[in-house]
Amino acid sequence: MSATSESSRAISGPINVKSAIPKQRQQLLKWNGWGYNDSKFVFEDKQGVYFSGQRYSIGELSLPHLISWVTENLGVDLDHPQLSQPPPKDTDYPPPNISQTILDQIKSWNIDYSVSTIDRLVRAHGQTMQDIYILRKGKFERIPDVVVWPKCHQDVVNLVNLADENDLVIIPFGGGTAVSGAVECPSKESRPIISLDTSQMNRILWLDEENLVACCESGIIGQDLERELTSLGYTTGHEPDSYEFSSLGGWVATRASGMKKNVYGNIEDLLVHVKMVTPKGVLEKNCQVPRMSCGPDFNHVIMGSEGSLGVVTEVVLKIRPLPKCKKYGSIVFPDFESGMKCMREVAKQRCQPASIRLMDNGQFKFGLILKPAPSYFGLILDGLKQIYLTAIKGFDLNKICVMTLLFEGDEQGVKLNEQKIYEIGQSYGGVPAGEKNGERGYMLTFVIAYLRDLAIEYSVSAESFETSVPWDRAVRLIRNVKYVVETECIKLGITHYMINSRVTQTYDAGCVIYFYLGFNFFHLPEDPVQVHHMLEEKARDEIIACGGSISHHHGVGKLRRKWYKSTVSEVGAELYRSVKNELDPNNVFATNNLISLIPKSKL
Structure with missing residues (x-):
C-alpha cells in the first residue's frame, strides 16, 4: 500500500486536489439551500422562469x-412569495460552549x-426539507460549538483522543448532502x-496502476x-445524484450507491480498504487484498455506521480505465407496467447498461417542464425519428x-x-426515443434538486x-x-399535491424506487414540516408493509430511526449497540443515528 511500492507507478506522492467545496462553504455554495450560489431557478415574471449560471446545460x-x-x-x-430570513447574526444563536483551553490545544496541532x-450553522444540517x-x-435548537478542519489522518x-478525554462530542461532516438528518445535532x-x-482531507494519496486501486482521503x-x-x-464510476457535493467518506458511512452501479458496483463493491478512527483506536485490516476469509468483515461495520462509531x-477504492465509448439512449412505453416488464426482463438477462431508469407518467410530465421548447406537444415528440410518429x-x-x-x-x-436493450424494449411495446432525450434525462438529475429552493419560496414542500x-x-x-x-392529502384538506415515482436501479432480485412528493402548504394551519413528516411516515409504513426497505442508499440517520430495530431485529439492534459501546464507550460520536444510545459509562 506504500506510495513507493513497485506497482504504484502513476503517483509517487499525494495529489493536492482543488476542492469544489472550500473551507468557507458560503463563498461558493448556498448557506440555506442546495448547490452553488450562482445556480438557481429564478422567477422572471408570470410568463417564465430561467435557470441562472453556466454550470448546467439549461443555464x-x-x-x-x-x-x-x-x-x-x-x-x-x-x-x-415567502421571503427567506437573512443569514444569521452572531446574536441569533447562543455563543459557543467550548473552553479556550480546548481551542488552544486544537491550535497547537495547527x-x-x-x-x-x-460556519457552525452551515454544518448543523443536511439537505432534508x-x-x-x-x-x-x-431556528435550529442546537448547532455545533466549534468547526474544525483536520488536514490528515493524524x-x-x-481530535478524537481530545474529545474522548474531555467529554466532548464529535459529529463528522463531509459534503453536507445528507437527507436523513444524520449530521443534525441532538x-x-x-x-x-x-x-x-x-x-480539507481531500488528497489522492497514491494510485496503483497494476492493481487498479487508489487511496484517497475521505473528504475528497x-x-x-x-x-x-x-x-x-x-x-x-461511482456517481450518486449528489456526487457534485458529497464526499467519499460520506459514501462509505451511508453505504452509498451510484447511478452507474450496474457496471462499476455500489460502494461496498468498490471499497478495498478503509481506516476509521474510533476512541478505542484505528479500525482497519492489516493488508490490502481483494478478499479474505477471516471472520466477519469489519469493513461492513464501518460502511453504514453514519458517523456514529x-x-x-x-x-482504498477500485478504479478502472476510462470507458472508450459512452452513449445515451431512451425508450418510450405505452404505460408504466410495460416499462416495468421490460426492466425486469433486462435484469433477468443480466444485460443492464451502466444506467437504466424508468419514469412514470407523472415524473415524465414533470421533467418536461424543465425543457425550453415551442410547445408542449413538441416536447414529447422531440428526438423521435420520423418513422416512429405513427406508433407514438x-x-x-x-x-x-x-x-x-x-x-x-x-464500442463493440x-x-x-x-x-x-432495444430488442427487449420493442417486445414490450417500447419505441426508441433518441439519444438526446436519454442524455437530457440523465443530466436533469443534477438540476432537479435546485427546484426545491424555489418551491419553498412559493409555499410548496418538495422532497424525494x-x-x-x-x-x-x-x-x-408504487400503486x-x-x-x-393521496388519501392522506384529502384528509388534510391539501388540494394541490403530487406523488410521482421513478425506478432507478435494477438487481437480480429487485429494484430501487424513488418517490417525489410535493404539496402546497400556503393555506395549511399546521406546520408544513410536520405535515410533510406525517405524509412521508405514512408512505414509509406502506413501503414496509409492501416488503420494501427503509432505505436503499440514503441511510437511516434520525429520520428513519423508528424503523431500524424492526428492520434488523431486536438481536441486530443489540449487536449494533454492543459494537457502539465497545468502540465508543463514552459516546463521543453522539449522533443518535440509527438508534438512541446511552454511553456505557453513564449507565
Missing part, C-alpha cells in the same frame, strides 16, 4: 412551461477551527459539540475525485412513460448492449425518498404508496 435558458405547470398542478400563487455562527425550511423560516486521531446534548469537517468530493482520476485516464479518514400517435399521453439509458464500455460492447423492493412487489408498492399519500 440562462427560459423555461416557459414551468409556470403554467406549477400553477395548474400545485396551485402556486405567484403574487405571494488545525484550523472556527466558532463563527455562520426540514433543514431547508428551518434555515429559511426558523489530525483526526488527535437537541438535548449538553456537552460541547465539535463539527469535524473533512473537506465526488466530482473532484473523478476530475483528477480522469486526467490520469481512470474512473471509479468514528471518522473514516482514508479509503397511438400512445395515450396520460399513460406513457420513458426509460433513460446510459451505455459505457468498448456498447453496440451489442444497445441492440439487446427511496426504497428497494423485490420485483414481484414493485408495481403494487399503494401513491394511494396512501
Whole structure:
C-alpha cells in the first residue's frame, strides 16, 4: 500500500486536489439551500422562469412551461412569495460552549477551527426539507460549538483522543448532502459539540496502476475525485445524484450507491480498504487484498455506521480505465407496467447498461417542464425519428412513460448492449426515443434538486425518498404508496399535491424506487414540516408493509430511526449497540443515528 511500492507507478506522492467545496462553504455554495450560489431557478415574471449560471446545460435558458405547470398542478400563487430570513447574526444563536483551553490545544496541532455562527450553522444540517425550511423560516435548537478542519489522518486521531478525554462530542461532516438528518445535532446534548469537517482531507494519496486501486482521503468530493482520476485516464464510476457535493467518506458511512452501479458496483463493491478512527483506536485490516476469509468483515461495520462509531479518514477504492465509448439512449412505453416488464426482463438477462431508469407518467410530465421548447406537444415528440410518429400517435399521453439509458464500455460492447436493450424494449411495446432525450434525462438529475429552493419560496414542500423492493412487489408498492399519500392529502384538506415515482436501479432480485412528493402548504394551519413528516411516515409504513426497505442508499440517520430495530431485529439492534459501546464507550460520536444510545459509562 506504500506510495513507493513497485506497482504504484502513476503517483509517487499525494495529489493536492482543488476542492469544489472550500473551507468557507458560503463563498461558493448556498448557506440555506442546495448547490452553488450562482445556480438557481429564478422567477422572471408570470410568463417564465430561467435557470441562472453556466454550470448546467439549461443555464440562462427560459423555461416557459414551468409556470403554467406549477400553477395548474400545485396551485402556486405567484403574487405571494415567502421571503427567506437573512443569514444569521452572531446574536441569533447562543455563543459557543467550548473552553479556550480546548481551542488552544486544537491550535497547537495547527488545525484550523472556527466558532463563527455562520460556519457552525452551515454544518448543523443536511439537505432534508426540514433543514431547508428551518434555515429559511426558523431556528435550529442546537448547532455545533466549534468547526474544525483536520488536514490528515493524524489530525483526526488527535481530535478524537481530545474529545474522548474531555467529554466532548464529535459529529463528522463531509459534503453536507445528507437527507436523513444524520449530521443534525441532538437537541438535548449538553456537552460541547465539535463539527469535524473533512473537506480539507481531500488528497489522492497514491494510485496503483497494476492493481487498479487508489487511496484517497475521505473528504475528497465526488466530482473532484473523478476530475483528477480522469486526467490520469481512470474512473471509479461511482456517481450518486449528489456526487457534485458529497464526499467519499460520506459514501462509505451511508453505504452509498451510484447511478452507474450496474457496471462499476455500489460502494461496498468498490471499497478495498478503509481506516476509521474510533476512541478505542484505528479500525482497519492489516493488508490490502481483494478478499479474505477471516471472520466477519469489519469493513461492513464501518460502511453504514453514519458517523456514529468514528471518522473514516482514508479509503482504498477500485478504479478502472476510462470507458472508450459512452452513449445515451431512451425508450418510450405505452404505460408504466410495460416499462416495468421490460426492466425486469433486462435484469433477468443480466444485460443492464451502466444506467437504466424508468419514469412514470407523472415524473415524465414533470421533467418536461424543465425543457425550453415551442410547445408542449413538441416536447414529447422531440428526438423521435420520423418513422416512429405513427406508433407514438397511438400512445395515450396520460399513460406513457420513458426509460433513460446510459451505455459505457468498448464500442463493440456498447453496440451489442444497445441492440439487446432495444430488442427487449420493442417486445414490450417500447419505441426508441433518441439519444438526446436519454442524455437530457440523465443530466436533469443534477438540476432537479435546485427546484426545491424555489418551491419553498412559493409555499410548496418538495422532497424525494427511496426504497428497494423485490420485483414481484414493485408495481403494487408504487400503486399503494401513491394511494396512501393521496388519501392522506384529502384528509388534510391539501388540494394541490403530487406523488410521482421513478425506478432507478435494477438487481437480480429487485429494484430501487424513488418517490417525489410535493404539496402546497400556503393555506395549511399546521406546520408544513410536520405535515410533510406525517405524509412521508405514512408512505414509509406502506413501503414496509409492501416488503420494501427503509432505505436503499440514503441511510437511516434520525429520520428513519423508528424503523431500524424492526428492520434488523431486536438481536441486530443489540449487536449494533454492543459494537457502539465497545468502540465508543463514552459516546463521543453522539449522533443518535440509527438508534438512541446511552454511553456505557453513564449507565
